[in-house]
Amino acid sequence: MAEPVCVQKLPYVVELEPGKYWWCSCGKSAKQPFCDGSHQGSEFNPVEIEVSEKTTIGFCGCKKTNNAPRCDGTHTQL
Secondary structure (H helix, E strand, O other): OOOOOOOOOOOEEEEEOOEEEEEOOOOOOOOOOEOOOOOOOOOOOOEEEEEOOOEEEEEOOOOOOOOOOEOOOHHHHO
């Protein structure tokens, strides 16, 4: 199993409007924390998240979370 790229050891705290978003799980996207298709040809797939009202989310930046796409503090163990 391939390892994702650890982009940063902190969450990406993003304010989102209602809609669908795709979190980058591979770490190769140039549009972090969101997917830009860089995973194509790999075993990684983006994780969809649907937001029903304006909200702020802490997206995992280390790509090791056990609560994808949200940060669960795993980065403090790296």
